Amino acid sequence: MAEDRSQRPDPEMIPQLLDTYGDRLLRLCTLYLRDIHLAEDALQDTMLRAWRARDTFRGDSGAATWITHIAVNVCRDYLRSPWKRRRAPAEELDTLFAPADDPQVDDTLPHAVMSLSRPLREVVILYYYQELKAREIADMLHLPISTVTARLSRAREQLRHTLKGWYYDEE
Template sequence: MEPNQTKTLSYLQDEDGFARLLDDWGDRLLRLCTLYLKDVHLAEDAVQETLLRAWRKADTFHGKGSETTWITRIAINVCKSYLRSPWKRRRAPAEELDTLFAATDDPQVDDTLPRAILALSRPYREVIILYYYQELKAREIADVLHVDVSTVTARLSRARKMLREALKGWYYDE
């Protein structure tokens, strides 16, 4: 759902607004937050907080950017705040990473690529997730991350190179 760029999102503040936000953005945000936080349960909390913040602040959106970049920026800020919290730093999420891919017992499912993406450092993981999973353009990613477009394209290039190296023998014949 991409509303008119000059319109606010105040229509989301009625009684059904939160439900509309959840329907429109819930799955995308859950994927984003799970990949960002590497913890399914923490990601669910982050999505709820993101949607609540977006719902409460819908009247402050004035269309300077797209709704996608606005809500993605909120989600990333929530994820960063979760990662900075003392509680998160004391947790050992290694077991959670396994549950992330254990949602299916199908032996046909290959989780090599998602694991390689999660192994990237945060700046590279961010651009890969936003570009390929959230399907944002480089300009939108630059707006979300508050960096130059050239920084985004350089990070994408480096991240692809790192993934190519990490996936040698799996996806690349070298």
């Protein structure tokens, strides 16, 4: 298969990637790391890694998938690092969502997603929040597609149980 180098990020494209995908990547990192400050650091590291790896981009996927893959790997590295391995206090998590004094906003779903185990939360965030296809997630996480779909299924079942009576009229 011939390489398509037309999508390879060149030096001028890295700032464009930040402008185009920066907010999306920051949300991804925040959801992944549960800490806005770590997420900002992770976004910077993502852009640095993208800059350094720009020559390795083969064009097998789009630039969005490529840079999201880098961001996921950066977040995983942060979570593995002894320096950064910690949980954000519950009060900080609450600041990610709507203010408590706003009766119009119900943050039950985001809290339920954040309570999932890391492997399940990971696929839910990538599938629903980042709108990636199961095949893209499988490629990004180096997993069989059946594992991704199984994790999505388990996550949906856990969320259905956790949110019983909240969204559906099930009691």
